[in-house]
Amino acid sequence: MNFHKRVLIGSIFHIFDFTIGFFDILPDFIGFLVIASAFSVHSTREANKGLILSLILVMTSLIQLMVPIPNMGLTMLPFDGYLGVLMIIVGALTILHFGYIFIVSNQILSDQDAKFPKVFMIVQLVNFALLGLVVHVTSSVALTISLLSIGLSVLSMIYFFIALIQRKNLENQLKLIDFTELGHSTV
Amino acid sequence: MKKLWIVVGAILLFRIGSLSYADAKSLEQPIIVASELNPDMQQFYVSYITNRTQPHALNFAEIGNVPLNFASETFEQFGMNGMEQVTGQIQMETPYYVLYSATSEQLSPELVEEIDGKMATVYFTDGSSQTIPFSIQRDLIQEKNPLDMLTGASGPDGSADGFRALESFTIQSLKVDERIELKMFRVDGKEIEVPVESPIQVDEGDAVQIQVSDGTALFFGELATIEMKIQVSGKSSEESAYLFFNLNEVPSEEWINQKVKEAKKE
Numbered sequence: 455m456n457f458h459k460r461v462l463i464g465s466i467f468h469i470f471d472f473t474i475g476f477f478d479i480l481p482d483f484i485g486f487l488v489i490a491s492a493f494s495v496h497s498t499r500e501a502n503k504g505l506i507l508s509l510i511l512v513m514t515s516l517i518q519l520m521v522p523i524p525n526m527g528l529t530m531l532p533f534d535g536y537l538g539v540l541m542i543i544v545g546a547l548t549i550l551h552f553g554y555i556f557i558v559s560n561q562i563l564s565d566q567d568a569k570f571p572k573v574f575m576i577v578q579l580v581n582f583a584l585l586g587l588v589v590h591v592t593s594s595v596a597l598t599i600s601l602l603s604i605g606l607s608v609l610s611m612i613y614f615f616i617a618l619i620q621r622k623n624l625e626n627q628l629k630l631i632d633f634t635e636l637g638h639s640t641v
Numbered sequence: 642m643k644k645l646w647i648v649v650g651a652i653l654l655f656r657i658g659s660l661s662y663a664d665a666k667s668l669e670q671p672i673i674v675a676s677e678l679n680p681d682m683q684q685f686y687v688s689y690i691t692n693r694t695q696p697h698a699l700n701f702a703e704i705g706n707v708p709l710n711f712a713s714e715t716f717e718q719f720g721m722n723g724m725e726q727v728t729g730q731i732q733m734e735t736p737y738y739v740l741y742s743a744t745s746e747q748l749s750p751e752l753v754e755e756i757d758g759k760m761a762t763v764y765f766t767d768g769s770s771q772t773i774p775f776s777i778q779r780d781l782i783q784e785k786n787p788l789d790m791l792t793g794a795s796g797p798d799g800s801a802d803g804f805r806a807l808e809s810f811t812i813q814s815l816k817v818d819e820r821i822e823l824k825m826f827r828v829d830g831k832e833i834e835v836p837v838e839s840p841i842q843v844d845e846g847d848a849v850q851i852q853v854s855d856g857t858a859l860f861f862g863e864l865a866t867i868e869m870k871i872q873v874s875g876k877s878s879e880e881s882a883y884l885f886f887n888l889n890e891v892p893s894e895e896w897i898n899q900k901v902k903e904a905k906k907e
Contacts, residue, residue, distance in 0.1 A: 546653040586656040589663035
C-alpha cells in the first residue's frame with residue numbers, strides 16, 4: 455500500500471468522528487497509527503519526524519479517549535485547565551503533522567513537480583489562531599468566529615482529501631512506470 | 642518547515658496565553674447582585690454575575706426551611722449533548738461575564754408569610770452556596786394607597802406618572818429609591834422641592850405628577866420605589882404608601898466589571 459493511500463485511510467479515522475452511543479467507531483489513534491506506518495516506510499529526516507509526531511498524536515488521542523470530553527458543539531469553547539492546554543497542543547501538533555505529510559509526499563513525488571500547499575497550511579494556521587479569540591468576545595461574535603472556523607475547516611479538509619487522492623494516483627502511476635521500466639530492462 | 646515550526650509555536654503561545662488570561666478573569670463563585678421576594682407574584686428573584694463560558698447554574702434556594710425551586714433543563718442543539726441550560730434570563734453579557742436573573746416557582750401565600758424577614762441561601766449546581774439578605778417588594782396595589790394612578794409612561798429616560806388623590810392627606814416625607822432620581826414632583830400644578838422639608842398638603846381630587854430618572858435593572862420587570870410617609874386627614878397615626886416605577890436600564894459593562902473587581906478583592 456502506497457504512502458498516500460495509508461495517509462488517506464488514516465485521515466478518515468482522524469478527521470471523521472462517528473460514535474454509536476459512547477463508542478467511537480473511527481478512533482483517532484488508529485488513524486494516527488496507520489499514518490505512522492506510512493511514514494515508517496520512508497527513511498528521510500522529515501519522514502522520521504512525521505513518524506514521531508504521529509506516535510505522539512496516538513498517545514494524545516488515547517488520553518482523549520480516556521478523559522471524558524464534553525461535546526461543546528458549535529460553541530467551540532476551549533476546555534479549562536490541563537484539558538484545554540492539551541487540546542491546544544494537539545491542535546498545534548496536528549498542523550505540523552499535516553506539514554510533514556505534504557513534505558514527505560513532495561519527496562515521493564519529486565519528479566511530478568508537486569508543490570507544498572501553502573494556502574492549505576495558512577488556512578490551518580489562521581483557523582488555529584482564530585479559536586484563541588473565542589474566549590475574549592461576546593457569544594454572538596464567538597458564534598460568528600466558530601461558524602467561520604467550521605467553514606474554513608470543511609473547505610480545507612475537502613481540499614486535503616482531493617489532494618491526497620490525486621497524489622495517491624500519481625504515486626501509483628510512478629510505481630507502474632518503475633515496474634514497466636524494470637520489466638523492459640529485464641527483457 | 643522551520644518557518645512552520647516558528648509560526649505554529651507563536652500561535653501555540655498565543656493560544657495558551659489567551660486561555661490563561663481568560664482563566665484568570667473567570668469567577669470561582671458567582672456574584673449575587675440582587676434578590677427580592679414579590680409577595681404579589683409569590684416569586685423569588687435572584688440576579689447573579691457568572692462566567693460567560695462555563696457559567697454557574699442555579700439549583701435551588703432555601704429561606705428558613707422552605708425550598709424554592711428554579712426550573713432546570715437540559716437541551717440538545719447542533720450536537721451539544723445534554724448540556725445544562727442555565728436557569729434564568731440573560732440580562733447583560735460582556736466578553737467574560739453574564740448577568741443572569743432567575744425566577745423561582747410560585748410559592749403559596751402562607752409560605753411567603755413564613756419566609757418574611759429571613760435570610761436566603763442560594764445553591765448552585767456545582768455544590769457551592771451563598772447566604773444573602775433579600776428585600777420584599779411591597780404590594781403593588783395597596784388598598785390604603787390614597788393616590789390613584791391615571792397615566793403612566795416609562796422609557797430609557799425614566800418614568801412620568803400622573804395620579805389623583807382619593808382622599809386628603811399630608812405628605813410628611815419622601816424616601817426615594819437610591820437607584821432613581823426624583824426629577825419632578827408636582828401637586829395640583831405646584832412644583833414641590835425635594836427633599837421635602839415641610840409637610841405637603843394634598844387635597845382630595847388633586848392631581849399629582851411625578852417624574853423619575855431611569856435606573857439599573859438587575860432582573861426583568863424590576864421596580865424602584867418611592868416611599869411616602871403620609872398622615873391621612875382624621876387619623877392620628879402616620880402611614881407608609883408606596884409608588885412604583887419601572888426600571889429599564891440594563892447594567893453597563895463597566896458596572897459588571899466593577900462588581901467583579903470588588904468581589905475578587907474580598
